[in-house]
Amino acid sequence: xxxxxxxxxxxxxxxxxxxxxxxxxxxxxxxxxxxxxxxxxxxxxxxxxxxxxxxxxxxxxxxxxxxxxxxxxxxxxxxxxxxxxxxxxxxxxxxxxxxxxxxxxxxxxxxxxxxxxxxxxxxxxxxxxxxxxxxxxxxxxxxxxxxxxxxxxxxxxxxxxxxxxxxxxxxxxxxxxxxxxxxxxxxxxxxxxxxxxxxxxxxxxxxxxxxxxxxxxxxxxxxxxxxxxxxxxxxxxxxxxxxxxxxxxxxxxxxxxxxxxxxxxxxxxxxxxxxxxxxxxxxxxxxxxxxxxxxxxxxxxxxxxxxxxxxxxxxxxxxxxxxxxxxxxxxxxxxxxxxxxxxxxxxxxxxxxxxxxxxxxxxxxxxx
Amino acid sequence: xxxxxxxxxxxxxxxxxxxxxxxxxxxxxxxxxxxxxxxxxxxxxxxxxxxxxxxxxxxxxxxxxxxxxxxxxxxxxxxxxxxxxxxxxxxxxxxxxxxxxxxxxxxxxxxxxxxxxxxxxxxxxxxxxxxxxxxxxxxxxxxxxxxxxxxxxxxxxxxxxxxxxxxxxxxxxxxxxxxxxxxxxxxxxxxxxxxxxxxxxxxxxxxxxxxxxxxxxxxxxxxxxxxxxxxxxxxxxxxxxxxxxxxxxxxxxxxxxxxxxxxxxxxxxxxxxxxxxxxxxxxxxxxxxxxxxxxxxxxxxxxxxxxxxxxxxxxxxxxxxxxxxxxxxxxxxxxxxxxxxxxxxxxxxxxxxxxxxxxxxxxxxxxxxxxxxxxxxxxxxxxxxxxxxxxxxxxxxxxxxxxxxxxx
Numbered sequence: 130x131x132x133x134x135x136x137x138x139x140x141x142x143x144x145x146x147x148x149x150x151x152x153x154x155x156x157x158x159x160x161x162x163x164x165x166x167x168x169x170x171x172x173x174x175x176x177x178x179x180x181x182x183x184x185x186x187x188x189x190x191x192x193x194x195x196x197x198x199x200x201x202x203x204x205x206x207x208x209x210x211x212x213x214x215x216x217x218x219x220x221x222x223x224x225x226x227x228x229x230x231x232x233x234x235x236x237x238x239x240x241x242x243x244x245x246x247x248x249x250x251x252x253x254x255x256x257x258x259x260x261x262x263x264x265x266x267x268x269x270x271x272x273x274x275x276x277x278x279x280x281x282x283x284x285x286x287x288x289x290x291x292x293x294x295x296x297x298x299x300x301x302x303x304x305x306x307x308x309x310x311x312x313x314x315x316x317x318x319x320x321x322x323x324x325x326x327x328x329x330x331x332x333x334x335x336x337x338x339x340x341x342x343x344x345x346x347x348x349x350x351x352x353x354x355x356x357x358x359x360x361x362x363x364x365x366x367x368x369x370x371x372x373x374x375x376x377x378x379x380x381x382x383x384x385x386x387x388x389x390x391x392x393x394x395x396x397x398x399x400x401x402x403x404x405x406x407x408x409x410x411x412x413x414x415x416x417x418x419x420x421x422x423x424x425x426x427x428x429x430x431x432x433x434x435x436x437x438x439x440x441x442x443x444x445x446x447x448x449x450x451x452x453x454x455x456x457x458x459x460x461x462x463x464x465x466x467x468x469x470x471x472x473x474x475x476x477x478x479x480x481x482x483x484x485x486x487x488x489x490x491x492x493x494x495x496x497x
Numbered sequence: 498x499x500x501x502x503x504x505x506x507x508x509x510x511x512x513x514x515x516x517x518x519x520x521x522x523x524x525x526x527x528x529x530x531x532x533x534x535x536x537x538x539x540x541x542x543x544x545x546x547x548x549x550x551x552x553x554x555x556x557x558x559x560x561x562x563x564x565x566x567x568x569x570x571x572x573x574x575x576x577x578x579x580x581x582x583x584x585x586x587x588x589x590x591x592x593x594x595x596x597x598x599x600x601x602x603x604x605x606x607x608x609x610x611x612x613x614x615x616x617x618x619x620x621x622x623x624x625x626x627x628x629x630x631x632x633x634x635x636x637x638x639x640x641x642x643x644x645x646x647x648x649x650x651x652x653x654x655x656x657x658x659x660x661x662x663x664x665x666x667x668x669x670x671x672x673x674x675x676x677x678x679x680x681x682x683x684x685x686x687x688x689x690x691x692x693x694x695x696x697x698x699x700x701x702x703x704x705x706x707x708x709x710x711x712x713x714x715x716x717x718x719x720x721x722x723x724x725x726x727x728x729x730x731x732x733x734x735x736x737x738x739x740x741x742x743x744x745x746x747x748x749x750x751x752x753x754x755x756x757x758x759x760x761x762x763x764x765x766x767x768x769x770x771x772x773x774x775x776x777x778x779x780x781x782x783x784x785x786x787x788x789x790x791x792x793x794x795x796x797x798x799x800x801x802x803x804x805x806x807x808x809x810x811x812x813x814x815x816x817x818x819x820x821x822x823x824x825x826x827x828x829x830x831x832x833x834x835x836x837x838x839x840x841x842x843x844x845x846x847x848x849x850x851x852x853x854x855x856x857x858x859x860x861x862x863x864x865x866x867x868x869x870x871x872x873x874x875x876x877x878x879x880x881x882x883x884x885x886x887x888x889x890x891x892x893x894x895x896x897x898x899x900x901x902x903x904x905x
Binding site: 389 | 498499500501502569572758761762772778779781782783785786787789790791792793794796797799800801803804814817818870872873874876877878880881883884885886887
């Protein structure tokens with residue numbers, strides 16, 4: 130048994146961490162949060178030059194052809210630094226779906242351009258709060274054209290392409306690829322909890338669209354795509370958890386009250402011990418899911434759901450308790466605690482929230 | 498990353514599997530598990546059988562009754578044996594803690610005579626650390642060892658000693674110098690418990706069983722060659738022994754999840770399968786995520802150990818999570834059974850009354866080997882490097898430190 134990343138993978142992670150520590154300070158995240166832009170295009174170019182967007186794309190489509198494990202360690206660092214770039218939507222979702230399910234022409238058209246950072250792509254599946262993410266009740270496809278409205282589309286404002294779920298005239302539920310640079314598409318930035326990663330609503334009015342993946346396969350493709358994305362997301366969440374805990378430790382160690390370091394109080398230390406436990410459980414589950422993804426093991430569906438549930442709970446816990454140990458300063462806009470708390474919220478629901486994943490976990494566990 | 502057995506490991510797993518299928522008994526829980534005496538005798542018989550078949554103390558050197566295998570093989574064994582009802586962990590403290598203590602500190606002759614007998618459960622060993630006035634703060638212990646000639650005279654009392662009533666020997670931590678600070682005046686010995694001056698009194702627990710004991714020492718004599726480590730260096734020796742316990746505990750701690758899953762799959766609530774109940778399903782998700790996380794954390798620890806690392810304080814995690822989960826699961830299932838769930842002697846209760854036994858045993862598991870609060874302190878201070886609590890006993894000679902119950 131060897132349940133650890135390889136030295137090469139750790140090197141990629143160290144380099145990513147160093148690069149982001151230098152080039153992606155939280156001030157860049159705040160610029161997007163404050164509405165100065167929807168993503169940091171300069172940083173996006175830099176990470177493209179480092180090859181991160183190409184990491185898991187096959188070499189024949191202009192990628193580096195490395196495995197999913199390399200992408201996991203990069204995800205952890207992007208999560209730690211809250212880097213405001215459209216990596217999640219373009220790489221974990223769009224590139225993965227196109228690579229797994231696109232036809233040859235679609236792969237050749239889009240993957241090299243995604244790998245080169247020239248195309249930003251997103252997934253538009255949600256239509257209504259509380260309605261299942263896979264259901265496309267409003268969005269219709271007929272005669273090569275798509276109409277309907279999608280909400281809460283991550284990176285939908287800046288994306289060039291969208292993968293859209295829709296129902297056709299035969300009530301078949303499929304995925305479609307849509308070039309977003311069309312006159313008949315209206316995109317609006319939607320106010321949301323974590324404005325450092327803006328969400329859009331997108332209205333399609335007879336927009337030109339082409340099928341992506343098999344007919345009537347939207348649920349099957351998205352189930353599989355969400356499993357894969359859940360693994361990468363759990364690493365982003367893990368990085369965010371670690372950053373939240375470290376921030377709390379650094380602050381309470383140097384702050385004194387009642388004549389002693391706040392971090393020396395047992396009540397505070399036990400909060401950190403509980404954060405540590407939540408993080409290690411999430412880490413171990415994420416590692417196991419990463420392994421299952423990397424070898425396409427039959428345990429992947431259960432492992433991905435388990436990693437997702439752990440990571441959602443851990444990031445919520447660490448980011449809220451980081452505010453708590455900071456006291457009043459943790460509640461201010463000035464301190465960075467809320468950046469993690471808000472990102473924890475976004476990542477907890479963007480590919481299906483806790484309720485749905487807990488249900489997935491149990492169904493898969495009982496089917497074993 | 499690679500989870501597959503090596504060729505040698507696969508051969509060992511197959512061998513263990515087929516031997517267990519032919520020799521191990523199926524799981525029996527709750528009412529069906531038998532009395533404590535039955536279980537003890539079953540454990541002894543099981544260790545004899547295991548030893549004779551070459552499956553005992555896998556990581557010990559062959560000359561001391563082991564098989565000279567790496568940790569990985571112990572993990573494979575633990576995985577395979579967990580499907581059966583043999584009390585595999587019954588002597589985990591003796592073999593897990595006392596064995597390595599002897600291996601490090603005893604003479605070659607002592608190792609060759611005592612260790613194989615321990616591995617075959619011919620001699621049961623116990624660990625005599627905790628005292629009435631020194632529980633979580635075990636270094637505050639007061640049992641005295643005084644030297645006369647080549648012998649040590651032991652006076653004092655130990656408590657919470659698992660299995661002392663069955664034990665031939667124990668590893669004991671004593672105070673040899675009360676004038677220095679508490680960590681500096683301790684010495685570790687092995688001791689023959691079947692000798693004058695030693696009295697063992699079982700303690701009746703809240704579940705009615707008597708796993709623990711009080712052990713009284715009145716001028717019990719230990720020869721100097723039973724000393725384990727240097728005089729007044731017992732604390733370091735004890736920590737080293739406890740370190741060995743961490744990986745063993747991490748792989749053996751029951752969290753109750755398998756029983757919960759079995760119950761959920763096999764039971765109805767008001768005529769509806771429990772596994773379809775939304776509240777049960779939510780609990781399944783919560784506890785499975787923790788259960789899987791602890792299991793995978795163990796894989797990470799094993800990987801670190803296999804690469805030559807030492808199991809660290811990270812091992813506290815499995816015990817902290819598992820012990821609480823075990824209690825919560827038992828309570829949760831009982832709450833699904835209405836008044837009938839209170840019956841411990843009714844054979845209609847699920848899993849032969851396992852959850853009713855477990856709910857009574859669970860508080861002890863949260864305390865044994867370090868309370869939840871001590872585990873959190875260990876994680877906070879030793880893993881995360883947070884400042885220690887200000888200590889009222891720091892730098893004070895042991896004899897001047899108040900300890901234990903000080904009420905009227």
